[in-house]
Amino acid sequence: MIDMESANAFLQKNKNPLLLILGLFLLVAFFSFNDVDSNHDFDLGQKSQIGSFKLIKPNQKWGFAIDTFEVKKSTIQNNEFFGEVLQKNNVAYPVIEGIISNTKEFFDVNHWRVGKNYWFLKKPSSKTSDYLVYEPSVYKYYLFDLKNGTGTVNERPIKKELKTASGVISSSLWKTMTDAGLSFDVAGKMENALQWSIDFHHAQKGDQFKLYYEEESINGQVVGVGDLHAASYKTGENEFQTVYYDDEEHPGYYDLEGRPMNKGFLKSPVKYSRISSRFNRRRFHPVLKRVRPHLGTDYAAPRGTPIYAVGDGVVLEARRRGGNGNYVKIRHNETYQTQYLHMQKFAKGISSGVHVKQGQVIGYVGSTGLATGPHVCFRFWKNGKQVNHLRLEFPPPKPLPAAEMADFNVVRDKFVAKLNEVDYPELIEGSTEAQDEIKNVEATDNEAVMANP
Template identity: 55%
Template sequence: MKKTDIKKLKRLLKKRFLYGSIILAAILVGFGLSQTSFLTNTTASLQDTKQIKLGSLPIVQPTIKYGFVLDTLNVTEANIEANQFLADILLKHKIDYVTIDQIAKNSKDIYDVTKLRAGKPFMVINQDTTTAADYFIYEPNVYRYVIYNLKNPSDIKVVEREVETEVKTASGTVETSLWNTMVDNGLSYELTAKMEDALAWSIDFYHIAKGDQFKLIYDQEYIDGQKVGIGKVYAAYYKNFENEYYAIHFENEKHQGFFDEKGRPMKKAFLKSPVRFSRISSRYNKRRFHPILKRVKAHLGTDYAAPKGTPILAVADGVVSKRGYGKGNGNYIKIKHDDVHATQYLHMSKFAKGVRKGTHVKQGQTIGYVGSTGLATGPHVCFRFWKNGKQVDHLRQNLPPPDPMPEEDLPRYFEVRDVMVAKLDAIPYKETKQLADNSSPIKTKDP
């Protein structure tokens, strides 16, 4: 066969394939329409495909997204732009203001259209572009999407995607920093954060050292075979010099969270620091030389340096007693935890939404963001710890320990613990050095 003939044949086949897919899609859409609308779901339409006698038709997988067979529909896909509102999008698709207003009102209790965010994907589906569009679909995150029926403004629904999980393990040996080690091992920021949560700051992450080792058992989440996030963390292990820490997740009617080997909660009354992945840039010191004032001035707090915008967390449950601005302190928040303890966070770039005087905050809740307002040489939080009205060095405090799990709950916990500890102990360490050597040839200096 000549080259041109092959080309012709290929073109012909392509055409047949195309027509085939259009016909098949039309059949599938027909199926959907004969029920209620052309809305169908993935499994149902795949089943339909199997039932159709295909004959000489080529087998084609219809394009399905958000439960719609898209092949014969007019589809507009894009991301929400900055300052773009629902009306800006829908007016272009022949939807009138009255309908948009109805949708906005009806959406309040289901998925408020004012929650649409720049950068998030949306889709407009239209069967016939000479008339108004049929559906607007918004995807706030990979776990769910919202379908707004533009022909029936009271038909709005949130569809949860099916998440599959797989139990995974991770391990590593710290080379430079915990963060770098996690990245070197192909582990995510999310997993690093969850490990810190599991060990609940009982480990001083400011004193981690080269040679520290960690292990984790967790759920990896998938949607349609794609990794989407980290689910539950079942157990974590950390070794710092000769000290070993186990954190085991346990849940029953009375308890929920991570516990140590003896059944004591890992969660302490106070977090070790108000920022993750930060470093201490200046300690509590009654005779510090002030870098801006150029004179000795007591430093009654601990400075944590972190990039501008890093979330600042409340170190314990409490009530915001002050939110204000001071020439030296910049934007700051003070929290009263009990009759004895209070904490204060200085130099914030901004406050977290909804956190004001009188707000009840939870341990670990974001109250503001790192900045350098007031007297500050760079972005950091100056963290002040008040005890009986006096500022003290929180790193030297013997803070009240949490209540242990009651005696009668221990046997059940120990069963879970024993299984998890055995599993953790069986996880091997990745030879990070060797991996690095395998991936890059050994460098030799030219003589």
């Protein structure tokens, strides 16, 4: 028989954590995108005035005065091949063959992709279509001449504009980002830049961030995100800042002192300690008096010695349980977690969900749980399995050479100044709905860079 009362009690007890977890996965930001528009049609006609005469320029698209054509738009279906589509539209076989051989240098018929759009263009006076346009992306289109059996590839000039964005995590970042069309890309770049410092799967409500990045547009329409130049992320007491520095030899994200964001891990969680017991799958346990694998490394140190987080990450657990005593478990990224056992006590502010920095004190050496004397049993998890961290090879963090620092500082100061032009938005309690909307903030920079001029 099911005990309804305890089932209810269980639900009650677990309702809040459940909501909390849900909440953590649903982040919100408001972003400062300008002119984010879902309409990705380009080269539309523009009206301009000269004196009192209205001059109407024809609608230009794909290099044509498009209004002089009959235009038929289609989307590539499954198992619909290039040649077939042409055949169905009454293009003679020799012409199809001509197109394929004349364009093979830049057009591979296998890159005719399901879901992409194509257009047949026909002059009213023509019996069959005159042109086929294929647009695999907003960045380029192919134009095939169906009368002459030729074709061209046309790259659209991308305008890159530097923008700043700021946000606060409130309830549903992902939704907001997807709605904004672009912001999801920005989020991905932010995650990439800060992944060694911030665990974005455990982002906290109220976390704030600022970004300085390139926005890509084509003929005034935002189409994508270019490089993320700088980012800062504030969570709890900690602020993480990074700038991208590229001198060709040392490209990457660095902190403001020129240290790589990918810091690897500290060699040990306590200073001035000695290893009192190594990782050993067949160790005789001194307290239990039997063979029991020791899946950690013990560092003996005086009671009260500070224990450091070996890497940036988020605290998964800070609790007391059984033989582990007081312990802290930290998730560093998708791959690595670390755990620190037998603590005398936790450092101030260390609790589940808190972000910690590499080298931050998380607790103090003790002998709580199954321990013969004061030590920290350090456990290292790789892909969910406990491993001997002393045997792991990590890519050594390469600091910028001293000779680079002057150049780095110039770049850093410029980027940080840009970030400082915007403030972190404040989380307004109880009004998450309002913050789900995209907030337009003025662009802070107009150093437009033209790519593919």
